[in-house]
Amino acid sequence: MDGTAVSAPAAPAAPPEDFESLLAPVVERAYGTALRLTGEAADAEDLVQEAALRAFQAFHQYRQGTNFRAWFFRILLNCFYASRRKKRPETSLEALEEAPPLYLYSRTAEAGLHAPGRDPAREVLDRIAGEDAARAVASLPEEFRVVATLYFMDDFSYQEIAGVLDVPVGTVRSRLHRGRKLLQKALWEVATDAGLVAARSEDA
Amino acid sequence: MSASDQYDCHEAFRRLDDYVDRELPPEQMERVQAHLEICAICAAEVRFEATVLDELRGKLRRIGVPGGLMERISARIAQARAAEGPTG
Numbered sequence: 001m002d003g004t005a006v007s008a009p010a011a012p013a014a015p016p017e018d019f020e021s022l023l024a025p026v027v028e029r030a031y032g033t034a035l036r037l038t039g040e041a042a043d044a045e046d047l048v049q050e051a052a053l054r055a056f057q058a059f060h061q062y063r064q065g066t067n068f069r070a071w072f073f074r075i076l077l078n079c080f081y082a083s084r085r086k087k088r089p090e091t092s093l094e095a096l097e098e099a100p101p102l103y104l105y106s107r108t109a110e111a112g113l114h115a116p117g118r119d120p121a122r123e124v125l126d127r128i129a130g131e132d133a134a135r136a137v138a139s140l141p142e143e144f145r146v147v148a149t150l151y152f153m154d155d156f157s158y159q160e161i162a163g164v165l166d167v168p169v170g171t172v173r174s175r176l177h178r179g180r181k182l183l184q185k186a187l188w189e190v191a192t193d194a195g196l197v198a199a200r201s202e203d204a
Numbered sequence: 205m206s207a208s209d210q211y212d213c214h215e216a217f218r219r220l221d222d223y224v225d226r227e228l229p230p231e232q233m234e235r236v237q238a239h240l241e242i243c244a245i246c247a248a249e250v251r252f253e254a255t256v257l258d259e260l261r262g263k264l265r266r267i268g269v270p271g272g273l274m275e276r277i278s279a280r281i282a283q284a285r286a287a288e289g290p291t292g
Contacts, residue, residue: 020278027277028269035267045270052277056284101220105252114248121255125263133263152257152264158227177221184256 019059022068023052029069030076033153037080037146039138047083051076073154073164077146084142099181107188111197127191136186144179151176211239216246224254 027048034044034051055062055075062071100106104124113120128136137148150161158176162169211219216239222228223236240247 020274020281023277024274027274031269031273032265032267036264041270045273045276048273049277049280053280053284056281101217102249102253104256105249108252119255121252122259125256125259128263130263130266133260137264152261158225173222173227180221180257183260187256187260 017064019056023072026069026072029154030072033149034076036134036137036149036153047076047079051079054079070160070163077164098178099185101181103181103184104188124187124191124196127194127196128187132190136183136190139186140179140182144175144182147172147175148179148183209235211235213243213246220250220253224250224257
């Protein structure tokens, strides 16, 4: 061992953290995600509480020093899917209409919003209230909605989302990119309903 | 970076979603970046997509967390602990 050690000296083992001190910093994020998944405050709190209890009971399986947030969210998503199984069946992804790439970019260009000095993306989003944005995400098929929710609400990488959902990273990438295109289509409808294009033609 | 290393619009566009999410390998991130520095159209598309995502993220995250959530969770955990007995 002397002089030949190639591995870094072992760090002094940190004292194991207890469940609640690991959970407390992630519980608000978990609630936000649960709210966007379920759409109802009462359902969101039930989901977080259920996941917390399950996680507490399974805490002996958590490896100290690993990503607690990802571990907990995996349980949260399992609880969410378990509750969903009792509800309505989803449309198949194959049957789903595809939205073209750069949907909003093209629509806003056609509507004449790309003049110099303007920020067309912000003009679209300024027309969209928070609850309408949430409804647009909620309108996505479940597979896309779940990936999009983890992406927007939690700063997870594709790899982390893949771990939380137990699917390949390529599946996350494809669902997220397709979901975002559909989302742009939904957002355009909300923004135009809110008078985006009409307002612009009045300016002209 | 030599001219032959540079992405054209098509190659950069194929990577647009991964680029705005910083999910490309570092070498590809750099090559997309280099293309955006010389192509105003692709740069405008990337800026547009990134703004939409940022604005949407901000709107979706604006939520009120119910007061006392962690306390209610702790209470349920205390109940579960009590039910398990002193040895856990």
